[in-house]
Amino acid sequence: MAGDDRIAEFVELYSRYYPRLQYYLMALMPSANDAADVLQEVSLTLWKKFDTYEPNTNFYAWACKVARLQALKHRERLGKSARLIDDAILECLSDEASSDELDPAVSLDALARCLERLSERHRSLIRKRYQPGVSVSDLAFEAGCSANALSKLLGKIRRRLMDCVERTLASEGRR
Template sequence: MDDRLRQVTREWTLAQPAVAAFLTAVVRDFRERDDILQEVAVAVLESFDRYDPARPFIPWAMGIARNRVGVWLRGRKRERVRFDSDAVEGLAVAFAEIPAAEYRRLDRLAECVARLEGRARELCRLRYVDDLKPAAIAARLGMQANSVAKALERLRARLRACIEGEAEPA
């Protein structure tokens, strides 16, 4: 592995959590997010010669991601797109501003998820492994869609608290 590849790999590895979360915030659909994330990774590599190492890498990579999201949004002009370029810009800046320590704290998530039991684990599986929306989950579990949405909301709140060390997920 040459020095350039080592450097871009190291920088991208550190930036990827922020870029991925930014894409999720705008695109929402995880499969589309994965596609765009790969495109961003390729663009980062191929533009790396233009990166000024004196400047922070994450905002630079986020600029590339923002452009790719712009392309994605324009491709959906005929569909209902709720976030305009100002909203996308605001989110890109916000994700770049979150301190690295907050991203690192997410490493605790595996331990918090491992402690989930019963219905909470099932909800996690259906939402995040099977990629189902609340209405589809509700149909599987014989629940109301609104109840599933609320349960997912509470589940994520518990996991956030667990990550922050404030509480254990039940």
């Protein structure tokens, strides 16, 4: 049984690495809500297995191992036809996404600022898009256009955001 200190440590680590775990799972399962579903399973499994985590070691790497297994189970459940990414590529992505090369958390502040620079309508569209349970086809239905057309518009806004984030980070000397 873990002591209270151990529990507090878990809370701290889990909340700190939550965005990166989300990113890791999205890298393995980019389509729609797969990653969100598995992330919930992962959170429970991490807690169950936290006794096996060695303090002061790389929590993210440890959590990625757990997450990888959960992701593979999820793929099994989906069946072969629903798997978007080939098995061999998935293994490569798993290794590369679990490395410290990319950390989306580094960019969160910059992204929040860049979101504010969008027009109100584009910002509102992006926010709606990333609300849980909201699909592009829902939004397209609401707007009266095709999901493909809306996806392209969203893509344009995202690229604008990526450019903005890159410029912001560059100006702050963070890249």
